[in-house]
Amino acid sequence: MRFLSKKDIAKNALTQAILSGRHPPGSFLRQNDIAAELGLSSTPVREAFSDLQVTGLIVHEAHRGFRVAEIDAQRLRHIYAARRLLEPETARLAATRATGEAVEELRALFADMKRERTAGRINRMMRINDDFHRTLLLQGGNPLLVEAIERLWNSFPRFLPWTMEGRQEASLAETGAILKAFEAGDPDALAAAYSTHLDNALAAFLTWLGNSTATHKDTP
Structure with a gap:
């Protein structure tokens, strides 16, 4: 097991908190508060901030x-376009x-x-979701592709649409279709299942973004 430095611990905790929406887009991160929450000094938290700034998070x-x-529709479309190039083809190799x-x-x-959903x-469901897709994609035999995919995963709070009614269940159903195609060893079906999953995730995020923008406009 790889040793985690204090900076790594802070970076991983912050990444998870941002991806899950606990620190929503636009919110300020208070270094001292986060250090106290994690039981760390301010130095590793400051170093983690610098690393996360490089990722764009x-x-x-x-x-x-x-x-x-902040996240906007154009950035979302760019991220998902890149994911759609990488993930289905990496999954095809895995099959x-x-x-x-x-x-x-x-x-x-x-x-x-x-x-965990039940x-x-x-x-915990989010973390296992990442483990599932990482494990599957690594079967393709190209860890550099998976590293590139993970950088895209960690560049935006991709789990925010899970707050919308029905999205968690839909995501599970899509993941089930991915598993079924992998079990069958069917490259075309697996690539198609990944493409569908990504298209639906983008559509859900754009809906979430529209709802969030409307809410902010309506708030006095």
């Missing part, structure tokens, strides 16, 4: 500090190398996702 404003980057062991591991992760432990 947070931005720095002069005289005000760091805040979570050609599917093993019984990998199938069993993915079945177990999918069962864990459903269990229990209402959505943050």
Whole structure:
């Protein structure tokens, strides 16, 4: 197991909090508060801020500090266009190398996702969701592709649409279709299932973004 530095611990915790929406887009991040919450000094938190600024997940404003980057429709479309180029084709490679062991591991992760959803432990469901897709895509045998995909995953708060009614269930159903195609070792079906999943995720996020923008406009 890789040793995690204090900076890594702070970076991972902040990333998860932003991706889950606990720190929503536009909100300011208070270094001292986050350090106290994580039981760390301010130095590793400051270093984590610098790393996350490079990814585009947070931005720095002069005289005000760091805040979570705003998300807009154009940026979303760019991110999902890149994901749509990478993920279906990486999945296609994975389908050609599917093993019984990998199938069993993915079945177990999918069962864990459903269990956490039923229990209402959505943050755990999010982490297992990432484990599921990472495990599947790594079967393609090209870790550099997966690293590029993960950078896209971690460049925006992609789980915010899960707050919309029905999106968690829809995402689970789409993941089930992905698993079924992988079990069958069908490259075309798996690539198509990933494309559908990404298209639906983008549509849900654009709906969420429209609702969020309308709410902010209506707020006095």
